[in-house]
Amino acid sequence: MTHPSSPSPSEHHPALAAEDPELAALIGAEERLQAGTLRLIPSENYVSAAVLEASGTVLQNKYSEGYPGRRYYEGQQNIDPVERLAVARAKAVFGVEHANVQPYSGSPANLAVYLAFAEPGDTVMGMALPMGGHLTHGWGVSATGKWFRGVQYGVRQDTGLVDLDEVRDLALKERPKLIFCGGTALPRTIDFAAFAEIAHEAGAVLVADIAHIAGLIAGGAHPSPVPHADVISTTTHKTLRGPRGAMLMAREEHAKAIDKAVFPGLQGGPHNQTTAAIAVALHEASRPSFRDYAHAVVANAKALADALLARGFDLVSGGTDNHLILMDLTPKDVPGKVAAKALDRAGIVVNYNTVPFDPRKPFDPSGVRIGTPSLTSRGLGAEHMATVADWIDRGVAAARAEDEDALTKIRAEVADLMSAHPAPGLPTD
Known part of the structure; x- marks a missing residue:
């Protein structure tokens, strides 16, 4: 529902309204829609004005293939500190040894994990999509299910909870290279320690996909996978209240493989405006108010x-x-x-x-x-x-x-x- 007092697009987006009034009107309508409705989609949130501003800065104009101190483009005097700041804040907020803030989104971040640790045709294991898992955890219609042999675990019909004994039996039978825990429709606490034991016994790399719960972990409202998982994948929006981006975090022993898989393995230049907005969101997540x-x-x-x-x-x-x-x-x-x-x-x-x-x-x-x-x-x-x-x-x-x-x-x-x-x-x- 719109309100008569709602500002027009030209008031808050004057350049856009002048150049492209049709698009400006659509953005204004979306602003009013977000303001006047009760948003209950669990993967959506509101970013702060600071995150929103960082997303729309002149960092949009830069190409920065490579990593800080090792770029393929000159003119990175300000870009390298931005990325280093985002990385340092990710490491501090989540308590990890290594962080990569360049993945464009959650699915490419997960693809980078496959590239780092598996070969096409290898067996991978994740929660079945209809049970609450994610497409990129080896589901058939995803590239991860077409290029790799995906096996899936689910939940018990009587409780709706993951049966970790069944997960262990499946892992020992199939011996996957990767085991994903986490998903998109899981209302219960993920037992990262139990998954880590299973992965260790099966000789698999444990990947904790915390895209939905990253903000809860950062704020101490959900147990952290850091002591247990080899690799952590997350988006930076949802509960973390950042821009539409992603991060990969890992133990130092996996840092080189992760970085190489992101660039040059899957991506070109990072989206520097998103990196800056991630840094702002992590700064906000470090505050007591975020907890x-x-x-x-x-x-x-x-x-x-x-x-x-x-x-x-x-x-x-x-x-x-x-x-x-x-x-x-x-x-x-x-x-x-x-x-x-x-x-x-x-x-x-x-x-x-x-x-x-x-x-x-x-x-x-x-x-x-x-x-x-x-x-x-x-x-x-x-x-x-x-x-x-x-x-x-x-x-x-x-x-x-x-x-x-x-x-x-x-x-x-x-x-x-x-x-x-x-x-x-x-x-x-």
């Missing part, structure tokens, strides 16, 4: 899960330990896609998602995936979660009844609460 934020994300997710359970929702694994909740809407007699689109019309932004052992197809699944990073960034607390759960409950019921008036009423209520909790980084009057 408070990370713990609030988890507290909000648990409160929201409890409120949804009280309203009869079926949550995969029965709840959450982190920022993410996965709901099976089968008992509500509403497909996930139908519910997600109805909630969107109600100003509640979620994504439809498969649930473990889902009988429906991925593009029309049974579930909905939600999370609390964005609403926590806006200052909503546990005291607001019953209201959020009530909106979801009413929205799902309205989807089932095809009641557009009910969705319109919810949207107005959402807009009122959002107006009282401005989002970081968005333009204001």
Whole structure:
């Protein structure tokens, strides 16, 4: 829902509005949409104004193939310190021996891990996509499943939890070169120590993909993989509240292989404006206030899960330990896609998602995936979660009844609460 007082694009993007008013209008509409809706997609967040500014600086104009002190281009007097700063901050925030901040995004970062440690045709192991894993963990439709032999583990049907005994049996049987732990729809704490024991016994390299939970780890709200994993892969947005980029972190013994795989193995010049924004986000993540934020994300997710359970929702694994909740809407007699689109019309932004052992197809699944990073960034607390759960409950019921008036009423209520909790980084009057 837009507000009459919302600024026009020309006020905050004057050069863009003058040069390309059509695009400026679309960006202005997106700013109003983000301001006026309740964003519950767990992989989304709001970056600070400082991160946003760093993303749009003259660093955009630079090419910097190579690494600090070893570039293939001259004129790097200011770029090298920027990258060194980002690397130093990553090492400090996560307590790692080596960090590479050049990967363009999470999937290329994971591809670099394959290039560093495996050969085409090697066996790799990860969580199955329908069970909550990621495409790049060896799933068939991904390049990682086409170029490597992917074997997958899942979760128990009765608990929704990973059965580590089954993971161990599979690893010892298949002897993969790489074992990935982590995923995109995992509501529970990852037992990095147990995965490390399994990887060691199977002779595999353990890769912890913490893209979703990096901010929680940085803020001490989730155990760290650093003592256990050989390599850590992460995006820099999501709970970390940085730009759309990625990092690879590793023990010093793997530093050369990782760096060589990123450049020249997969990429050319890094996106220096993104590197700068990563440095800003890591600076913010080092503050006590970010620790408070990370713990609030988890507290909000648990409160929201409890409120949804009280309203009869079926949550995969029965709840959450982190920022993410996965709901099976089968008992509500509403497909996930139908519910997600109805909630969107109600100003509640979620994504439809498969649930473990889902009988429906991925593009029309049974579930909905939600999370609390964005609403926590806006200052909503546990005291607001019953209201959020009530909106979801009413929205799902309205989807089932095809009641557009009910969705319109919810949207107005959402807009009122959002107006009282401005989002970081968005333009204001």
